[in-house]
Amino acid sequence: MFPYWTSIIVLTILTTLFELYKHYRQHKLYYIKEIPKDVKDVYGDSIDQNEFEKSQNYHLELSKVSFIRLTISFIINMYVLCSPILRNIWEFSTTQHQFLTSLLFIIIFDFISTVISIPFKLYITFVIREKYGMNNMSIIVFIKDFIKSFILETILNLVITTLLYFVSETQNLALYLWIGVMTLNIIISLIFVPFIIPLFYKKTPLQEDQFKNEIETKLKEVNFPLKSVSVIDASSKAKEGNAFFSGLFGKRDLVLFDTLMTTCSSDELVDIVLHEVGHCKHYHIFKLLGIQSIQFFVIFKFIEFFLLDEALYTQFGFDQKVVVVGFILLQSLLEPFMEIVSLGINFISRNFEYQADAYATKHGNHQLASALIKLQKNNLSAYVIDPFVSTIENSHPNLVERIQAINKIIKEMRND
The missing domain is CATH 3.30.2010.10 (Metalloproteases ("zincins"), catalytic domain)
Known part of the structure; x- marks a missing residue:
């Protein structure tokens, strides 16, 4: 019998410790007061001490909140795993049909997760972002957007739950789940601008x-x-x-x-x-979609292997197979795999950004670097990035790296 409960507990602890370690490495850099030499060399007169300190202080405050959020999330996750809360929610959701029970379970589960996140989002938006002039949103708009986002996320989760429920007993669970999720992914890409964006912005x-x-x-x-x-x-x-x-x-x-x-x-x-x-000319969207499809298929094959194992459910207090719960629990076992996969995807994505920058530089007005600097300042983005954290988490190179690459291309073009 595979030790699901022990494995998930251990992996949850290790994953959280790794997240805290990464966060601590980046957090330390926000205490730097002087503009680093590599930043000065790239930005020149485009950045002054006050702008640098403002960005550092902004990200330091966000980082402190993230520490608290990570800690509270860990406590909640451990409580969920070590208590009968999942079984209690399932029993509370029980109807005459397991399919309807699964849908109700997801709605309640999503609602609880959303409620837990509200205080953090409110504090970040109306305290930190407001303090640094980054927020233009009123509380009414915040509430409206929050409700819309919750409804859309819940609908998406209900669709995936429905798909999971009806393919869980088939011999080709991974294949059918993969086809369904990839189809859903493409549909969302096609309807995002014409239908979803107008729900949140005037276009x-x-x-x-x-x-x-x-x-x-x-x-x-x-x-x-x-x-x-x-x-x-x-x-x-x-x-x-x-x-x-x-x-x-x-x-x-x-x-x-x-x-x-x-x-x-x-x-x-x-x-x-x-x-x-440049992204379109190099077919980056299709390449990433292809990589993502492979990632999903591997994940679903893993889930297919364990999802119907009764031990998964009995070790967490269930007397029957509840695939929606199994799906949630198995994601914890996938965390190490996801870290490795994201490392590779981010590496590819960073190379795509360099390619897109090169395209814009070769066909444009040689103003991309100045535009990126303006956006960096306007977005109050971080100037100092830990290389280890960036390698693991960031899909874009930092701005110093991008501008150095852009300047190199411009120099080569002038020498030709």
Whole structure:
């Protein structure tokens, strides 16, 4: 008999200790008061001591909250694993049909998880972000968005639970679950901009102006199939800026945050858009989708192997197989595997970012570096990143690394 309970407890402890270790390594760097030499060399006069200290203090406060959150999450997880709470929720959810019971269980489980997260999100949004001028959201908007997010997440979890329930007794559980989840993933990608974004932001077509004309002209030069350019009112909630293309096939829709347009010049904005074009030209979305599909299939094969083992359920106080509970518990056993997989995916993703930067630099106005610096300052992003933590967790190179790579390309182009 496989020791599920002991294995999950031990892995939960080890995973939490590793998370705390990574967090501590990064946390220490936020106490640095002087601008590091490599940051000075890249940013030059674009950063002063006050801006650096503001960013450091902002991330130090966020980091302290994260320490508390990690600790409380660990305590809650241990309580869930060592108490009959999962069985109690299941019994409370019991109906005449196990399928309906599974759906009700997920709704209650999601609701409890959401309630636990509320104090942290409120404090981060209305205390820390408000203090540093990063929040433009009112409490009413926060509540509305929170409810919408909860409903969408619950619907998604109910769909996955339904899929899991109906394929759990089949001989090809992993295959059917993989097909269902990948199909769902593609559907979400296709409906995200036309249907989900408008639930949270006001989306309007970009009016004819210098920004739009220069973007359209440049995309014609690089033969990129542009369908439309839209702007969302991101400034109504936060200061951060971003841009992205939506869709997987045919002509693409470009979505710009309005904060981006007030932060960057037209040349800088074009280079940011070209960075996103670079991702499309190199088929990064499809490559990541392919990698993700392999990851999901391996995960589901693992789950298929253990999901119907009665020992998994008896060791946690259940007298029957409850696949939705088994699915949740088995995720704890997958944590070490997920750390290794994320390490590889982040490595690939960072290389993709360099490729996209190179594309924008070779086809653009050589203003990508200045645009990234402006976004870094506007987003109050961290300037000092621990290399070990970055390697494991970050899907993007840090800005110092990106700008050094961009400057190297520009130098090579000038020498040719």
